[in-house]
Amino acid sequence: MPSSKKIDRRIWEHPILEFKRGKEVRFYFEGEEMKGYEGESIAVALYASGIDIFSWTEDNRPRGAFCMIGKCSSCFMVVNGIPNVRTCREPVRDGLRIERQRGLPDIPRVTRDEEGLESKTLETDFLVIGAGPAGLSAALKAAEYGLDVILVEDHFRLGGQLVKQTHKFFGSKDLFGGLRGFQIAEELSKKVSSNPKIKVFLETLAYGVFKDLTIGLASKKGHYKVKAKNILFSTGAYENYLAFPGNDLPGVMGAGGAQTLMNEYGIRPGDKVLTIGAGNVGLIVSYQLLQAGAKVKAIVEAMPQIGGWVVHAAKVRRYGIPIYTRHTIKEVWGNNRVEGATIVQVDEKWQPVPGTEKDIDCDLVIISVGLTPDTKLLAQTGAKMKWIPELGGLVALRTKYMETTVPGVFVAGDAKGIEEATTAIVEGKIAALTAVLRVLGHVDKAVEERRQLVQYLEQYRQSPLLSRSRRGIEKATIES
Amino acid sequence: MIMKSELIIIGGGIVGLYSAYFLAEKGFNDILILEKSYLGSGSTFRCATGIRASFTTEEHIVLLKESINLWKKLSRELGFYYEQGGYIWLFRNEEQLKAFTEFSKLHNKFGVPTRIISVDEIVEKVPMINTEGLVGGLFDPIAGKASPFQAVFSLENALKDKGVKIRTLTRVKKIIAENGRIKGVETDSGTFEADKVLIAAGYGSRELAKTINVDLPLNNVPHHALVTEKFKEAFKPLLIDWTYSAYIVQVQHGNFLMGMDIEEKPQQPLYQRVDFIPKMARVATRLFPWMRNVNVLRYWTGYYVMSPDRHPIIGPVEEVDGLYIATGFSGHGFMMAPIAGEVVSEWIVDGKPKYRVAENLTLRRIKEGKFIHEKAVFG
Numbered sequence: 001m002p003s004s005k006k007i008d009r010r011i012w013e014h015p016i017l018e019f020k021r022g023k024e025v026r027f028y029f030e031g032e033e034m035k036g037y038e039g040e041s042i043a044v045a046l047y048a049s050g051i052d053i054f055s056w057t058e059d060n061r062p063r064g065a066f067c068m069i070g071k072c073s074s075c076f077m078v079v080n081g082i083p084n085v086r087t088c089r090e091p092v093r094d095g096l097r098i099e100r101q102r103g104l105p106d107i108p109r110v111t112r113d114e115e116g117l118e119s120k121t122l123e124t125d126f127l128v129i130g131a132g133p134a135g136l137s138a139a140l141k142a143a144e145y146g147l148d149v150i151l152v153e154d155h156f157r158l159g160g161q162l163v164k165q166t167h168k169f170f171g172s173k174d175l176f177g178g179l180r181g182f183q184i185a186e187e188l189s190k191k192v193s194s195n196p197k198i199k200v201f202l203e204t205l206a207y208g209v210f211k212d213l214t215i216g217l218a219s220k221k222g223h224y225k226v227k228a229k230n231i232l233f234s235t236g237a238y239e240n241y242l243a244f245p246g247n248d249l250p251g252v253m254g255a256g257g258a259q260t261l262m263n264e265y266g267i268r269p270g271d272k273v274l275t276i277g278a279g280n281v282g283l284i285v286s287y288q289l290l291q292a293g294a295k296v297k298a299i300v301e302a303m304p305q306i307g308g309w310v311v312h313a314a315k316v317r318r319y320g321i322p323i324y325t326r327h328t329i330k331e332v333w334g335n336n337r338v339e340g341a342t343i344v345q346v347d348e349k350w351q352p353v354p355g356t357e358k359d360i361d362c363d364l365v366i367i368s369v370g371l372t373p374d375t376k377l378l379a380q381t382g383a384k385m386k387w388i389p390e391l392g393g394l395v396a397l398r399t400k401y402m403e404t405t406v407p408g409v410f411v412a413g414d415a416k417g418i419e420e421a422t423t424a425i426v427e428g429k430i431a432a433l434t435a436v437l438r439v440l441g442h443v444d445k446a447v448e449e450r451r452q453l454v455q456y457l458e459q460y461r462q463s464p465l466l467s468r469s470r471r472g473i474e475k476a477t478i479e480s
Numbered sequence: 481m482i483m484k485s486e487l488i489i490i491g492g493g494i495v496g497l498y499s500a501y502f503l504a505e506k507g508f509n510d511i512l513i514l515e516k517s518y519l520g521s522g523s524t525f526r527c528a529t530g531i532r533a534s535f536t537t538e539e540h541i542v543l544l545k546e547s548i549n550l551w552k553k554l555s556r557e558l559g560f561y562y563e564q565g566g567y568i569w570l571f572r573n574e575e576q577l578k579a580f581t582e583f584s585k586l587h588n589k590f591g592v593p594t595r596i597i598s599v600d601e602i603v604e605k606v607p608m609i610n611t612e613g614l615v616g617g618l619f620d621p622i623a624g625k626a627s628p629f630q631a632v633f634s635l636e637n638a639l640k641d642k643g644v645k646i647r648t649l650t651r652v653k654k655i656i657a658e659n660g661r662i663k664g665v666e667t668d669s670g671t672f673e674a675d676k677v678l679i680a681a682g683y684g685s686r687e688l689a690k691t692i693n694v695d696l697p698l699n700n701v702p703h704h705a706l707v708t709e710k711f712k713e714a715f716k717p718l719l720i721d722w723t724y725s726a727y728i729v730q731v732q733h734g735n736f737l738m739g740m741d742i743e744e745k746p747q748q749p750l751y752q753r754v755d756f757i758p759k760m761a762r763v764a765t766r767l768f769p770w771m772r773n774v775n776v777l778r779y780w781t782g783y784y785v786m787s788p789d790r791h792p793i794i795g796p797v798e799e800v801d802g803l804y805i806a807t808g809f810s811g812h813g814f815m816m817a818p819i820a821g822e823v824v825s826e827w828i829v830d831g832k833p834k835y836r837v838a839e840n841l842t843l844r845r846i847k848e849g850k851f852i853h854e855k856a857v858f859g
Contacts, residue, residue, distance in 0.1 A: 082773045084709050104712045104734050107608060111769035119758065208779065210754035225754050 007050025011266045015291055019266030027096040040265055042087035043075040048267045052250040052337045055101040062336050064250025068257040071238035081109035091156050118222030124150045125439045127228035129206045132160020133421040134413030135234035136188040138428035143197035145436040152201045159185030160236055162421055164263040175422055209380035230408045230435035233378040237371040237414035245331040251338030255285045255368035262292045270364025274341050275299040276329050282368035283312035290319055297360050300327045300343050338363050371418045381409045390472030391417025399480035400454055402431035419469050426457050486510035488665055488674040490652045492519040494814055495806050496680035497635040498821025504642040506829045511644045516651040520632040522682040526782030528739055529731055530718045531815040532567050532623035533592045536583050536855040539837045541590040543819045548622055550818035558638055560630035561732045565716030567623035572613050572723045580618045594620045606715040610769055627732045654691040662802030676802040683783040685807035694797055698808050699746035699786045704756045706779040710734030724763045725858040738764055739859045750781040784811035789851035794820055795827050795842035811857055
């Protein structure tokens with residue numbers, strides 16, 4: 001393995017973004033001193049310093065960065081003697097000792113002090129699980145009407161995936177038109193953190209729904225039972241995967257994972273890129289990789305046509321990047337990291353056409369083949385679920401006010417079906433207003449505000465570009 | 481279309497499958513197994529996976545000792561995970577130690593070589609344990625553990641090879657008899673005829689028996705269990721902390737599976753309770769302080785089907801010709817399944833079980849009030 005000391009994948013100059021890095025910290029990776037910056041996670045600091053392999057599986061296959069948002073288990077490492085720490089969500093700090101796991105880990109070498117651990121039952125008007133665009137806007141709206149709010153987030157910062165969205169939003173000023181995603185995240189997070197009606201639990205896992213809809217929360221600080229009059233599940237989504245030989249080799253990464261590295265932390269995920277999937281995410285991330293100084297070798301799409309919008313496809317084509325439709329990835333190869341990939345044409349039955357293989361010289365393969373709503377926790381409430389492909393899979397049936405078949409249980413944002421941040425923000429507010437009405441009874445202003453928001457969403461989704469998600473929404477919506 | 485078999489087994493759990501297996505071994509393979517959901521879905525896949533003979537009655541000790549032999553043999557023949565890692569019962573006061581010193585004599589009498597061990601010996605076998613508060617233990621060297629998943633799937637394959645028919649997603653609604661003779665069963669997908677019916681339906685057994693006016697005095701009591709992340713093998717034996725009625729075992733793939741008794745009422749629907757994990761964690765971390773840094777992966781509930789004397793009811797039902805039962809295992813159905821299956825096959829084919837003590841386990845003892853109480857039940 002090359003000496004990791006000299007490698008620095010951090011982006012120090014970028015055409016549109018400026019990365020604010022915290023104080024420099026020093027930690028130890030398998031005995032070797034390394035540096036990172038406050039605000040980075042362990043996995044991010046390691047990747048920035050050239051560490052591709054985070055662990056080896058039981059059959060000795062290397063694993064590296066994949067989702068980078070705590071939804072997969074590719075980044076489990078031993079931190080200060082504790083195995084299976086999800087390092088993409090553990091802040092890097094001075095003096096940490098990090099080791100890689102080879103196969104199954106040994107049991108933890110250390111214990112933890114129980115002193116000072118809290119054990120409490122909490123009551124609230126509105127429990128919000130997930131602090132992305134839907135959750136943050138819901139918490140603020142409910143607090144505005146005087147509700148007590150508990151907001152739970154398993155990451156060490158607020159904002160969800162808004163923090164890695166670097167494009168400018170469309171729409172009116174109340175919906176943050178003209179701002180970039182991470183700026184919206186900053187603004188919402190600041191408001192939430194300073195709002196005395198909202199109690200924020202960071203690095204806290206809402207781990208289960210129990211009898212009478214009691215929610216269990218666990219964090220390093222303690223264990224909490226929450227009894228809430230209303231619960232919003234704004235738990236987001238996770239990335240889909242593809243099966244092909246070598247798909248677990250470091251350097252094969254979710255498009256969202258690459259975005260997290262590059263847009264949130266300012267780290268170039270690779271130099272020579274092959275993108276799988278020409279939907280909006282694949283096209284946008286390819287473009288952002290170009291901005292970050294990478295070379296995008298090709299974009300591959302199994303469908304006969306590009307799935308993303310023409311405007312995004314035109315942007316990457318302008319840079320001469322070939323888009324191969326009716327192609328798929330056959331395999332990747334490399335020793336400890338992707339060193340190349342083979343793509344192949346597919347026929348009408350999605351079968352590879354022999355003799356059409358092309359080798360692509362690349363060190364990064366980006367998988368952008370869609371997202372799946374993260375509804376595992378929500379489903380535990382007993383809310384009626386339905387498989388709706390247009391929304392990304394299994395979703396909860398809900399009214400236009402975002403209430404599921406379980407009274408007082410709400411869903412908003414990608415967890416209700418894959419869309420985007422603008423609709424998530426509006427849905428969060430609609431859910432919050434419905435919770436307000438359930439707690440306070442009739443409030444004219446809330447009814448009127450909700451009516452306008454519902455109407456806004458309906459108009460917004462009339463765009464012909466959104467016909468697929470509109471169809472999905474129709475299938476998921478039940479009478480209120 | 482009406483399908484006819486010689487025997488219908490209601491319940492595709494481990495007991496129903498082993499019963500079919502031993503019957504087919506005896507050449508009796510005109511069997512239809514009816515399972516309302518998928519194989520193992522009732523209590524088998526929810527169990528603690530432990531297998532022991534360290535009980536407190538002759539019936540249990542003798543039969544479970546034979547069950548262990550069958551687990552050993554069949555795991556080899558059918559190719560599923562079974563390991564004789566032993567059990568250690570942990571005691572926190574002299575009274576417990578004294579009671580189990582007596583039980584150990586009983587075990588030894590019937591050929592189960594348990595012995596009282598010191599705290600030092602506990603540490604030898606489980607080096608990472610916190611011994612604070614422990615006064616000693618009972619070591620059962622012939623106890624062990626198996627994978628319920630692999631056992632069920634191996635049995636399923638073996639049964640199919642032997643010509644036994646299995647129908648899942650078929651719920652039996654009613655057992656049919658005419659003039660005191662079994663005729664078949666009525667299900668949600670039609671009627672199936674048979675000369676004999678075996679009720680091996682776990683927590684559904686009581687309701688099924690009612691449809692034919694047989695009263696099984698069984699109570700379905702919810703129990704709770706959880707499993708952690710997996711690690712390299714840390715210790716082999718299943719541990720029982722008798723004070724808390726709790727157990728911890730490292731299962732096949734390295735996860736720690738554990739459970740303990742928490743207050744529950746019989747016949748309650750299965751609910752996950754927010755207090756279970758913290759309560760279980762307190763016991764687990766008392767034994768293993770490093771478990772404070774171990775994550776829980778899953779938590780689930782299942783029923784112990786409790787009989788009045790905590791022994792199963794196995795054998796023919798005298799009032800109805802052709803009706804057999806194998807249920808009420810009181811939390812020990814998985815470990816007892818091979819011997820229960822063998823006993824069932826002997827009742828059906830030979831008219832009488834090989835082991836004399838097995839004759840004591842029919843429904844008659846309950847009707848006559850001849851209870852044989854088991855004291856070593858936990859979890």
